[in-house]
Amino acid sequence: MRAAARLFLTRSYVSVGVGEVCAAADVRKGSFYHFFPAKADLAIAVIDLHAAGLHERLDRSAHADPAAALFAIPDAIGEIQLGFEGRFGQVVGCPFGNLGTELATCEDAVRAHLSALFTSWVGKLAATCRRAADAGLLRAGTDPDRLAHLLLACAQGTIMLAKVDRSPAAAIPEALRELINAHLAEEVAA
């Protein structure tokens, strides 16, 4: 799974063959197919491996005060992206966005699995945005659920643009902080 995660991230899903994954992980094809009847099952396992890392980071700030919890979102995403940049020498994308973009129209089980994860993350982010709204931090008229969706979308788009533009990973949490700042009440932002 770790070998596949690395190969998918630095290339793409379709361009990496099962034989190549087995060679990189030093396992036989027979054992591979025992654990992953189809290549799509491997994609789902790789997604869950990355998802565990994101969950752990998002849950870390669950009990922080509302403002700290809100700004912990860019920090969590930034930490993951800086980690990839450190390992691979450049921004290589979000594992969920990469596989979602490549496979949503072709591998419906992968698409549905990612969609359920995105929904659960929007739910987590929405809970944080709702706490910020209840604490009077957000601009009047800000819908916490819509802001949560916008944060996830902006993270995905900013990561993709950084990958294509070869921008430093640090630009990603910075853009998310700007998005949050735009939604703060005037007296909080000032």
Place this chain on the structure above:
Amino acid sequence: MRAAARLFLTRSYVSVGVGEVCAAADVRKGSFYHFFPAKADLAIAVIDLHAAGLHERLDRSAHADPAAALFAIPDAIGEIQLGFEGRFGQVVGCPFGNLGTELATCEDAVRAHLSALFTSWVGKLAATCRRAADAGLLRAGTDPDRLAHLLLACAQGTIMLAKVDRSPAAAIPEALRELINAHLAEEVAA
């Protein structure tokens, strides 16, 4: 090019072979390689085909008043995405985001071409955001260049999430309008 554009959009670049493109377009492989020495050249030609459509739509509102020009951005992107939804029955992604995500780490000529296009679009959007700022439409502290980048990132992320979630294309311009609203001055937004 049109056959390749359709196949890349509904599947992915790597999963579509040159032979399949030739069969769909009813041309011989020899003629294909005369025009496109490598498959990456075809990707760049397909990108330019889609880019012409986006340019035309973005330029349409160049002389509109500042507020109309700002909200013409979600309209232009929405029109393209509703068009794809009509043709393919679902959101299939942004052609630039799809190819950028899949190829940025593997095909550097494609990456560089897309990066130059993204830079030119951020420049166009920034000019519109600057006109809005000069007209007093934007919230104090809003940097027009940063807002332009955020608009492009949010468009890309929202399109990708709609593709994975099978959301209607109409949700895409709606999210971009919300992003713009969050950046309007209080007295304009009210």
